[in-house]
Amino acid sequence: MTALPREILICTIARLLDGVRHVAVGASSPMPAAGAMLRRALDDGARPVRLSILGSVEHNFFTNGSAELFDSAGQGRLDAFFLGGGQIDGRANVNLVGVGDYPQAKVRWPGSFGSAYLYFTVPRVILFREEHSPRVLVDKVDFISAPGVSEPDVHRPGGPVALLTSKALFGFDRARAGFALESIHPGHDLDEIRAATGFAFDHAAAPATTPVPDAATLSLLRGRVLDELAETYPAFAAQWRGDLAAMTSEGATA
Amino acid sequence: MPDDLRALASRVRPGMSLALPVDYAGVSMAMTRPLIDHGAGDLHLTCVPTGGLQVDMLIGAGLVRRVETSAVSLGEAGGAPRFNQAVRDGSIQILDATCPAIHAGLMAAQKGVPFMPMRGLIGSDILANRPEWQVIDNPLASGDPIVLIPAIRPDVAIFHAPMADREGNVWIGRRRELAAMAYAATQTLVTVERIVDRSLLADELTAAGTLPALYVAAVALAPRGAWPYGLWGEYAADTAELMRYAAAARTAQGFADYMAQKVPA
Structure with missing residues (x-):
């Protein structure tokens, strides 16, 4: 079976979530949600994986209002979370506010949401942004919604562990405050990654290729996980099913 | 007897601070046009902890001086056009926050500490x-x-909930941020889907999710009062309508045209 690019991303997310007890994803985040659902399916019977989808009534067990997610993170009960960002820089600073001089930004984005707290309190924050371009991955963000690293005296059990884009996976080294290229997704190469990345990063002379999922994982993904996902993200699931059908018919006529 | 929406809106005076809830918690969209018609401006909005359509409309109508928020967006329908334009123009002051900071400020007010x-x-x-x-x-x-x-001490908190009883007790279920707003605010104005005859405090199952009338200044009946947002346990959001607004409100004229339409019953 051939994996779609998005399936490789989802399986990579599930790998990054190995060992979590409780993961939260934002409201409009179908791929992180799929990755978390795959993690839960892979760990079925071994360990419970709790998943909170913010803004969802069905996939949300909180009973103390929107403050409870943050309180649970402060208590150390939230192991993993995803952050995007209009801009992400080489020190893993995240900008969710806008481009240009603050406050009258040229481009204004919605705002920082809970980033300035969850980036400090959640041990495994995964930066996920599909667009891998110099306008997103910048040398220095225009506004720090949440800093990638902190001074040693600042209470910070949490922070970034990885940056996943449509082209590559980077790991983040908190001591050095920098990214290292871990693997390149199939179909992309190092020159392309360099040209598309606005910050400097470490890399091996011949970087690894991001692993593609095995047949068992793919069938779990296209069965149980896709069904679960369709409840919360029907449009995304329908498009995915359509792409799978197209791939099958292309394979049949090739 | 419940008050009507205009009576609620008339409690808002120019220069007041208003606390408004996040889009999925119970936004009193039914109050938006009465607030605009009433016309009290120079408002300070506190979004609990983020804002959406209602905030964008109040800004578009020119009633807002300052917004404290962790984000303003229309969710799936994209950015909030009047908010974004006002920030670029500098016509509103923006106090960027992060969600738990807003909760912390309300919590301080709830406890009566600074x-x-x-x-x-x-x-x-x-x-x-x-x-x-x-x-x-x-x-x-x-x-x-x-x-x-x-501490964040809003003059007025405004939200929408499924039901209230004749004594003014309001059922908020597990949407505790609505209670947090009410504890912190000087007065709280609530619209509801229905008014029930039984006391919400008489049954322990409803009492646990009830905001007592102590914190509620006025209640008005507004069926489907969160529309085009949804209300938990009642109805889903009307995403097509949110998209229609998002497209229309890209320009000031488009916003004015949208707001001039008759409100669907």
Whole structure:
């Protein structure tokens, strides 16, 4: 079976979530949600994986209002979370506010949401942004919604562990405050990654290729996980099913 | 007897601060046009903890001087056009926050204390632009910097809920941020889907999710009063309508045309 690019991303997310007890994803985040659902399916019977989808009534067990997610993170009960960002820089600073001089930004984005707290309190924050371009991955963000690293005296059990884009996976080294290229997704190469990345990063002379999922994982993904996902993200699931059908018919006529 | 929406809106005076809930918690969209018709401007909005359509409409109508928020967006329908334009123009003051800081400020007001400490924030440009948020050294264990968030005491909190009883008790279920807003605010105005004859406090199952009338200044009946937002346990959001607004409100004229339409019954 051939994996779609998005399936490789989802399986990579599930790998990054190995060992979590409780993961939260934002409201409009179908791929992180799929990755978390795959993690839960892979760990079925071994360990419970709790998943909170913010803004969802069905996939949300909180009973103390929107403050409870943050309180649970402060208590150390939230192991993993995803952050995007209009801009992400080489020190893993995240900008969710806008481009240009603050406050009258040229481009204004919605705002920082809970980033300035969850980036400090959640041990495994995964930066996920599909667009891998110099306008997103910048040398220095225009506004720090949440800093990638902190001074040693600042209470910070949490922070970034990885940056996943449509082209590559980077790991983040908190001591050095920098990214290292871990693997390149199939179909992309190092020159392309360099040209598309606005910050400097470490890399091996011949970087690894991001692993593609095995047949068992793919069938779990296209069965149980896709069904679960369709409840919360029907449009995304329908498009995915359509792409799978197209791939099958292309394979049949090739 | 429930008050009508105009009577509720008339309680808002120019220059007041208003607390408004996040899009999925119970936004009283039914109050938006009465507030605009009433016309009290120079408002300070506190989004609990983020804002959406209602905030964008109040800004578009020119009633807002300042917004404190962790984000303003229309969710799936994209950015909030009137908010974004007003920030670019500098016609509103923006106080960028992060969600738990708003919760912390309301919590301080709920407790009647001047501030609440909170983790995170240090090293962010959010903190750098909020001089009233102070960093102190933890007095119980030095060498541990921590941020103090001043109490947020809104003049008026406004939200929508499934039901109220004849005594003015309001059922908010597990949407506890609605209670947090009401505890912190001087007066709370609530619209509801229905008014029930039985006391919500008479049954322990409903009493647990009930905001007592102590915190509620006025209640008005507004069936489907969150539309085009949804209301938990009642109806889903009308995403097509949110998209229609998002497209229309890209320009000031488009916004004016949209607002001039008759409201669907």
